[in-house]
Amino acid sequence: MLADKARRVRRCYAALVRLYPRPFRERYSEPMQQTFADLLNDRIGDERPAFASLAWVFAETLAGAIGEHMNMLVQRKTLIRPLLGTLLILMVPLVAMRYTGEVNWGLDDFVVGGALLMGAGLTFELIAQKAAGSLAYRAAVAIAVAGGLFLVWVNLAVGILGHTGNAANLMYLGVLVVGIAGSVLVRFQPQGMSRAMLAMAGCQVLVAAIALAAGLGQTFLITALFVAIWLLSAWLFHRSAGNAAAGP
Amino acid sequence: MSGKNANTPLTPAVLHILLALSSSAKHGYAIMKQVEADSSGKVNMGPGTLYGSIRRMTDAGLIRESSKRVDPELDDQRRVYYEITGKGQESLDAELQRYREVLAVAQAGRAHAGR
Numbered sequence: 451m452l453a454d455k456a457r458r459v460r461r462c463y464a465a466l467v468r469l470y471p472r473p474f475r476e477r478y479s480e481p482m483q484q485t486f487a488d489l490l491n492d493r494i495g496d497e498r499p500a501f502a503s504l505a506w507v508f509a510e511t512l513a514g515a516i517g518e519h520m521n522m523l524v525q526r527k528t529l530i531r532p533l534l535g536t537l538l539i540l541m542v543p544l545v546a547m548r549y550t551g552e553v554n555w556g557l558d559d560f561v562v563g564g565a566l567l568m569g570a571g572l573t574f575e576l577i578a579q580k581a582a583g584s585l586a587y588r589a590a591v592a593i594a595v596a597g598g599l600f601l602v603w604v605n606l607a608v609g610i611l612g613h614t615g616n617a618a619n620l621m622y623l624g625v626l627v628v629g630i631a632g633s634v635l636v637r638f639q640p641q642g643m644s645r646a647m648l649a650m651a652g653c654q655v656l657v658a659a660i661a662l663a664a665g666l667g668q669t670f671l672i673t674a675l676f677v678a679i680w681l682l683s684a685w686l687f688h689r690s691a692g693n694a695a696a697g698p
Numbered sequence: 699m700s701g702k703n704a705n706t707p708l709t710p711a712v713l714h715i716l717l718a719l720s721s722s723a724k725h726g727y728a729i730m731k732q733v734e735a736d737s738s739g740k741v742n743m744g745p746g747t748l749y750g751s752i753r754r755m756t757d758a759g760l761i762r763e764s765s766k767r768v769d770p771e772l773d774d775q776r777r778v779y780y781e782i783t784g785k786g787q788e789s790l791d792a793e794l795q796r797y798r799e800v801l802a803v804a805q806a807g808r809a810h811a812g813r
Contacts, residue, residue, distance in 0.1 A: 474749075477753070478749045478752070478753065481726050481777065481778040482745050482749050484725070484726065484727075484778075485725070485726035485727045485730070485745050485748070485749075486745055488726075489727060489730070489745070492727075506744065507744050507745065510744035510745070510746040510747060511744060511745055511746040512746070513746055514745070514746025514747060514749065515746070517746075518750060518753075
């Protein structure tokens with residue numbers, strides 16, 4: 451019974467160690483698991499509250515995984531381009547505000563806008579690294595990420611369905627969830643990514659159909675625009691898969 | 699950390715790991731236990747901090763993996779032992795010297811204030 455519990459805890463810890471970046475994992479996954487097994491054996495016969503001490507070890511290891519990822523991002527200069535891009539784009543409303551009253555951004559607008567742009571840039575850098583050298587793959591990722599950013603931005607700014615803040619707009623979150631979950635499930639492989647983009651296009655049409663049926667208005671133009679974005683990205687991923695199969 | 703020389707001050711985690719390895723090569727859990735014992739239980743290092751530090755210290759040349767198996771009773775093929783390098787020993791000596799100097803300054807200051 452106790453051995454079964456210990457085995458389950460060790461398995462959970464092994465899953466946690468998989469969150470570390472691959473180069474780190476390759477060097478330290480085994481010794482880390484061995485160290486944890488030693489620690490667990492010690493704690494089993496210990497009077498200390500086992501749950502609290504194990505929870506601390508899990509939290510500490512998770513913090514270590516996040517730290518190693520951050521360290522890798524800094525070392526590979528992955529953060530620099532998204533950061534520079536974000537600052538440059540945010541300069542546009544900042545400068546415009548000095549010359550026209552039409553642009554009126556508050557601090558929260560800059561914070562949300564900055565977070566969205568930085569998140570999109572970082573997503574692009576991290577996914578595009580997976581196919582270094584493939585122009586089609588990088589273009590497909592860029593278009594998909596830009597499409598996702600545009601979808602979020604439009605929804606936050608004005609909303610596509612009904613008035614600003616209409617909860618029906620949350621349906622568009624489903625389109626993004628399908629894309630993100632699909633990409634993770636296919637491990638960012640180009641052929642699978644192509645299918646994930648097709649699924650996003652399907653979801654986009656489905657949301658438009660539900661909105662039309664529910665009397666929330668017709669969204670033909672904006673739906674066509676997003677479907678075109680997802681289809682273009684799907685086609686580029688498909689091309690990238692073809693190039694990879696054909697070899698150098 | 700790779701650009702650091704022996705005179706660069708060490709972080710507490712690095713200092714404790716170097717101290718633990720200064721007597722003999724040890725595996726991860728033995729290092730954790732040694733650090734806990736050396737600090738009278740005040741420093742509690744988990745595997746995340748330990749292996750993050752080991753990675754940085756190995757890259758900086760302060761420690762290296764050892765082929766020695768010094769704990770035959772508990773030994774396991776998966777267990778990796780680490781040992782201090784010459785550069786690591788120099789860094790540790792320099793850090794301990796800094797502590798001695800700080801202590802001397804503090805003691806001189808207290809003696810002066812007590813007069």
